Amino acid sequence: MNWRAVLEGTYREALAAVSPARLLAPHLTGPPPDLVVAFGKAALPMLRAALEAYPGVPGLAVPPRDAADLSAPPRAEVYPASHPVPGADSVRAARAVLARVAALPAGSRLLVLVSGGGSALLAAPWGVTLAQKQALTRELLAVGADITQVNTVRKHLSRVKGGRLAAATRAELRALLISDVIGDDPAVIASGPTVPDPTTFADALAVLDRCGLVAPAARAHLEAGARGEVPETPKPGELPHAQAQVIGSGRVLLEAARDALARRGVAARLLSATQGGDVRDLAAWHAAELRRQWPHRTAPLVLLSGGEATVTLRGDGVGGRNQEFALWLLRDLGAAGIYGLSAGSDGRDGNSAAAGAFLTPDSLARARRLGLDPDTFLARNDSGTFFARLGDALVTGPTGPNLGDLRLLVLSPPSPL
Template identity: 55%
Template sequence: MRQHLTQSLHTALEATHPYRLTQAHLPPSAHGRTALLAVGKAALPMLAAAEDHYGPTLTGFGVTRDGHGGPTRYLPLYEAGHPTPDARSLNAANKALELAGRLSPSDHLILLVSGGGSALLAAPWGVSLEEKQALTQALLASGATIQEINAVRKHLSRIKGGRLAQATPAHVTALLLSDVPGDDPSVIASGPTVPDPSTFQEALAVLDRYGLDFPSARRHLERGARGALEETPKPGDPLFERVENRLIGTNQDFLEAARTYWEGVGYRTLILSDRFQGEARELARFHAALVQSIRAHHTPVPPPVVLLSGGEASVTVRGSGRGGRNQEFLLWLAHFLDEAGVWGIAADTDGLDGNTEAAGALLTPHTLARARAAGLSVRDHLERNDAHGFFAALGDLVVTGPTQNNLNDYRALVVV
């Protein structure tokens, strides 16, 4: 069963490979110049697809996370900081705005976007890069949703929330790989070419909700909320008549590919949802209750069955351990199921879960028994947010390295 769990992940990754998805959606060459900007964790394969499609006349560049780069044919691919932006992120954003500003109305700007773009293109507005770095780290540790985090990011940026599209007179086509629950284009990489429905007031409310005290950011957002600063371009703005934002890959696509694998090896499969959000602990509690209901009452389906789910959990960090939302989900699931146990995998499709080198971890019906034999305390590891240490000690980490994909989380539980 271990092999099926890991193979389902790798099979779905291959079926939703960014090169293949990008290649199928690239528009024809424009009469004027065609410029390209690839940004995100999948920038390398998306850029490669564009280079093969358009050839050496293409201009532009790409930017990706450290460790996700590689050789290219015609255009440079830079690396920058993620999940916290750095000076290279600032340089990449300035290059992107300069590229967009040089184009004419007869030109075509193609933007290839995947998750991670918010940090990789950083153009701070109203705050220093250092304060934006600290605020990003605080938001990530607060338990805030990606929508809340991006509402703040957009209103402290010269490039996010539709402002990149605003910076060019060219026709714009953005091909988007979604790493956010619900696939809202305005949230993916903070929507540099997408109308932004969020406001300065909503961004300010996020700081209040999570008790985040960043004076410069707060003053800037308060000025915007009073109407002293220009809002991000909103839905209905005429500038978006020359902009097309097209989703080409989603978490649902990934789950469908995984379902094809599981059904191919003989298992009934149920996709629960592609848009779960909330604390990993509560998500694990829900999944545990569902496993128990299936076993006790054959509801909503009888066993054996494979339960698939996606979305993006969050973790409010209180301990000093290492881990990520997927590893923490599995450890809480083991806690809630206790001796009942289950086979399962939870992994981030980008190959990096939280602050670790692992994509995620595996759970077995014997995890708790093996942990006791090894002298491991589930409760202790949960209190320290150290799910990584727990699964590493058992040899149950899933390590893929950077996948150069990013379609959110993958969870599969085999209920027998």
């Protein structure tokens, strides 16, 4: 069996099965809204699907600037913005969205379509300058803060996040969300602009303390909020006119991958759709799981897992959590290699042009022949360069929605482990 082709085909079929149009279709019923607003990596596909269901309704989309297709649907405005660090275009987009939703009268209907990446794409700094917020976002990512921690801080430095978008409108707001976070909490997805926020200014300060970050301007604003001098984000029960529903998640993606494998006659086992933590620890756990299950196999089995790991930056290389996971796993397994693929569902892995990377049973042997030492590349967070030189990077371009990562690891007897 051509396992590399099977893994790439499974990845692409799973993404097609969780396209925004398919996820949205069951929910685009009832009276048409008066306005549709979409933001996130899947903003334009989601907006197009909604406006096809509701012809003549005006819309506004905030997609990533590097989206494959930035053309505007009829009666829609498009504000491309920066990701993963917000830019001036993100501020312009947030102002446009806030102005449009604030102008809606009471009794009108607002449909908001949210997907991963929306937190950076929709930025309205509060208490800090854009440059200070950009620097703080980079610092949080560099020390390995997870998405919940990052968003706890960002929500309290924003006029749009943490339920403040919902608070800005008198319309009846309905939000449909595609989740890119572990646990699928609407308050975490895109920093929860349409839902009440259970976190506080004190929680945001605690994140800065745990991460060892000074950030004087941000800290001054957060401390003022903790003293009650700055209004808190809306809390549970304070947004009765707004409702939110998660319509897609990492588990849906993994189930689609399992179905795609079944159509090929390949058995699959879902390990977990909610795995996070340090990427090195995650790779070690998967290596142990492979060794545990392999002796019992008499036929091929693909192990599936998802979620989003974190990477602690030690160098200035090219790569992301999926390629770094694959490289740590290659190092942990050593000469006992496997076929595998670890890739982001949005088609982008960190600061590289790849979605992720393949592993093959001879990956380590081929790397040694090329003089590529895994430890050297891991030390400078340069997994993207490693797999590009090896010819094992998966490059797809931006795919749209982000439902976390997809890891497919093949147990194929006889066991080398």
